[in-house]
Amino acid sequence: MNPALKSILLYIHPLPESILEEIDLYFQEQTFPKNHLLLKEGRPCQYLWFMEKGAARYFHTTEEGKEANVWFSFDRDILASAPSFANQSPTHESIQLMEDSTLFAISFHDFHRLLQKHHTFALWYIKLIEKFYITQIEDRIGDLQFLSAKQRYEKLLLLFPDISNRVSLGHIASYLNITQETLSRIRAGKM
Amino acid sequence: MNPALKSILLYIHPLPESILEEIDLYFQEQTFPKNHLLLKEGRPCQYLWFMEKGAARYFHTTEEGKEANVWFSFDRDILASAPSFANQSPTHESIQLMEDSTLFAISFHDFHRLLQKHHTFALWYIKLIEKFYITQIEDRIGDLQFLSAKQRYEKLLLLFPDISNRVSLGHIASYLNITQETLSRIRAGKM
DNA sequence: TGTAGTTTTTGATGTACATCAAAAGTATTT
DNA sequence: AAATACTTTTGATGTACATCAAAAACTACA
Numbered sequence A, B: 001m002n003p004a005l006k007s008i009l010l011y012i013h014p015l016p017e018s019i020l021e022e023i024d025l026y027f028q029e030q031t032f033p034k035n036h037l038l039l040k041e042g043r044p045c046q047y048l049w050f051m052e053k054g055a056a057r058y059f060h061t062t063e064e065g066k067e068a069n070v071w072f073s074f075d076r077d078i079l080a081s082a083p084s085f086a087n088q089s090p091t092h093e094s095i096q097l098m099e100d101s102t103l104f105a106i107s108f109h110d111f112h113r114l115l116q117k118h119h120t121f122a123l124w125y126i127k128l129i130e131k132f133y134i135t136q137i138e139d140r141i142g143d144l145q146f147l148s149a150k151q152r153y154e155k156l157l158l159l160f161p162d163i164s165n166r167v168s169l170g171h172i173a174s175y176l177n178i179t180q181e182t183l184s185r186i187r188a189g190k191m
Numbered sequence C: 001t002g003t004a005g006t007t008t009t010t011g012a013t014g015t016a017c018a019t020c021a022a023a024a025g026t027a028t029t030t
Numbered sequence D: 001a002a003a004t005a006c007t008t009t010t011g012a013t014g015t016a017c018a019t020c021a022a023a024a025a026c027t028a029c030a
Helices: A003-012 A017-026 A082-087 A108-117 A119-146 A149-159 A169-176 A180-187 B003-012 B017-026 B082-087 B108-117 B119-146 B149-159 B169-176 B180-187
Strands: A028-032 A037-039 A047-053 A056-061 A067-073 A094-097 A101-107 B028-032 B037-039 B047-053 B056-061 B067-073 B094-097 B101-107
Touching: A003 A017, A003 A047, A003 A119, A017 A101, A017 A108, A017 A119, A047 A108, A056 A169, A067 A169, A067 B119, A082 B119, A101 A108, A108 A119, A108 B119, A119 A149, A119 B067, A119 B082, A119 B108, A119 B119, A149 A169, A149 A180, A169 A180, B003 B017, B003 B047, B003 B119, B017 B101, B017 B108, B017 B119, B047 B108, B056 B169, B067 B169, B101 B108, B108 B119, B119 B149, B149 B169, B149 B180, B169 B180
Parallel strands: none
Antiparallel strands: A028 A101, A037 A094, A047 A101, A056 A067, A056 A094, B028 B101, B037 B094, B047 B101, B056 B067, B056 B094
16 A cells, blocks of 8 residues: 555554555545646535645635635645535535645545445544544634634644745635735735 | 434434434433533533524634624534534533523443444444534535625525524624624614 | 746725714513 | 613724735746
């Protein structure tokens, strides 16, 4: 098994070697170029990905046809539209790569079979949701509700100190739910 | 087993009768008066509750000592601070009842044992998270990010048509992340 | 190295909402 | 029914951000 994949899987929660070997059969390594659309609005999210190396943004398309970023993922992170993957329903959010990226993919079908077959894998998945989803998303809501634009930006920098080098100002501003102009002024110390 | 509890459990996902009977041993029916604090900031969330009948608000306490509502729960809903229950870590959000309420409670300890013991129960819990948490919370973020105060209010009314009769204007405004004055003006058609 | 395309910055103006202050309405207690 | 406390409304003013327009600074590649 690819050591990078193995370390991501085990970081979430221990899994016995026998199951790891079985899981390995279902994961496919994929590389995509910068700007590749991993998941498109309206389609069900059929894969769960692990990002070995790269960067991605999740975004909504508003009624006026504008894009609004709602999430970022970088190296060693998990990627999927959680509600769409869970229900195999059309996704509201698209996922696009912002760098050339290497990923490991498992299909919903295979994933679902592993859940049904192995109690241990179901417990592992519960940990995955708790660790990568529940905790992070509650923080995000709190930030939007309680922090000013400047505070949100400062918190993002704490979380991803090198984000300015990897992601354009426009994409960061969109994620913070402010305009490019406002973020530019925050950076210049004018707010 | 109490029929109300049974119907809530089965609504989430089917469970075999044998496990239902075992679960029943661990659930306690509780009634509390209006204003009772079910969960207090700083404590771990040690129970998962099912609300048979009643109303509750989740709130944060800001640095200036003000309270800000982040969620409501009514009849036949699930209650817990998800991140705190999952990790048994101190909660950032408190839960308070807004009406006299009847609940069923199960402790984290018992819940965890059921997860470890029964594969079926683990799969049921995954459904619970997917249905009651993932879908709802993504919506909430989208609303805060993309809708105006008025649109957020209208959407809340669609979801809970009778909320105005059960919850004070101040509590609703706080949940919508606006001031009481603004909500009053929205209601009066002045915005 | 120059030219076109993109990203970022700067300035002027507008607006959705907050804040502050007070009045009006409702519910609760005596 | 009067007194008290709480909730909701109204009005005046303030502010954090958006929007619009254009200049400046990077980036790419012919």
